Amino acid sequence: MANQATLFVVSAPSGAGKRTVLKLVLARDAGLEYAVSATTRRARPGEVNGRDYVFLDVGEFRRRVDGEQFVEWAEVHGNLYGTLREELARRLPSGKDVVLEVDVQGMRNLKALRNDLVTVFIMPPSFEELKTRMRKRAANDEANIALRLENAREEMAARHEYDYIIVNDVVEEAVEDMLAIVRAQRRRSTRQR
Amino acid sequence: MANQATLFVVSAPSGAGKRTVLKLVLARDAGLEYAVSATTRRARPGEVNGRDYVFLDVGEFRRRVDGEQFVEWAEVHGNLYGTLREELARRLPSGKDVVLEVDVQGMRNLKALRNDLVTVFIMPPSFEELKTRMRKRAANDEANIALRLENAREEMAARHEYDYIIVNDVVEEAVEDMLAIVRAQRRRSTRQR
Secondary structure (H helix, E strand, C coil), X not given: CCEXXXXXXXXXXXXXXXXXXXXXXXXXXXXXXXXXXXXXXXXXXXXCECCCEEECCHHHHHHHHHCCXXXXXXXXXXXXXXXXXXXXXXXXXXXXXXXXXXXXXXXXXXXXXXXXXXXXEEECCCHHXXXXXXXXXXXXXXXXXXXHHHHHHHHHHCHHHCCEEEECCCHHHHHHHHHHHHHHHHCEHHHEC | CCECCCEEEEECCCCCCHHHHHHHHHHHCCCEEEECEEECCCCCCCCCXXXXXXXXXXXXXXXXXXXXXXXXXXXXXXXXXXXXXXXXXXXXHHCXXXXXXXXXXXXXXXXXXXXXXXXXXXXXXXXXXXXXXXXXXXXXXXXXXXXXXXXXXXXXXXXXXXXXXEECCCHHHHHHHHHHHHHHHHCEHHHEC
């Protein structure tokens, strides 16, 4: 039976541990690929251009927006983030499933464009825990944290627009949840035609 | 977040290995319970009344049909099979997910009655393999096998009416598929309200 690829769209408020969960999921599921987003924010220590993000300066990002190279893009915390059309075009036809990180607005934009999405929202176990995690990131000052918490509150209010909600309390459980969602999707009768 | 239980309805042609798969799934997922069907067919060696089936004689089965004690019932291979109303009423409110085996007609009847079902069809890897498996069951003579193969062909044609299709080639993989479907369902945003 032919098996068409699924695009998994994952959102989470900053500090929910999305990157950690997805890194472990990708390491354990060889049929899943990561679609790299483009951003104008600066690379954090350890981040690699083209692997974690495609890092672009604002001018280059804007030029690509004008050239309609983005499926969707948005401004988040003063930086631009977007999904490059070529990134999806390159990965999906291989038959592998693709996981893509976007914010709530990005998910809504993608949903309006494609009907083959499976959407997943990753939650922190509590709002208090989110605050604690944000404070541990040295790069965040209090004003920055207040802004991110307000954004997190707004994003979490939209969680029921997603197909699935994973609470990232114990990382290993959240990883198992995501692996199960991907595996179950491959057994969908609509994918086996 | 409150988590309501899901009723998983599983069908498979005779010989697809449904019972083996479900037994292993139930042993590994403590949040899942088995809803016992009633039948007028005779118990096979090792089968226990009330655990594998509620074994009823035809008169008693008919009386319960008249008393509207069945959610659905059907005649399969000359025997009566049905889902007792009390069996679901007893299990679902506990908050545990419930797995129920029915044939294609039973699935259709249940789907018309409830909208909280997740339906799963278990396939043999091939029609040839199904024949081989049926011949291994000493109880089946060639006429019986021909009848069951014809039924299997009809049931398999209906597989796309189900939400999920699992091919039971390697048992452990089929078990992992079913466990993933159950786990993913618990992360559905519609269940977390």
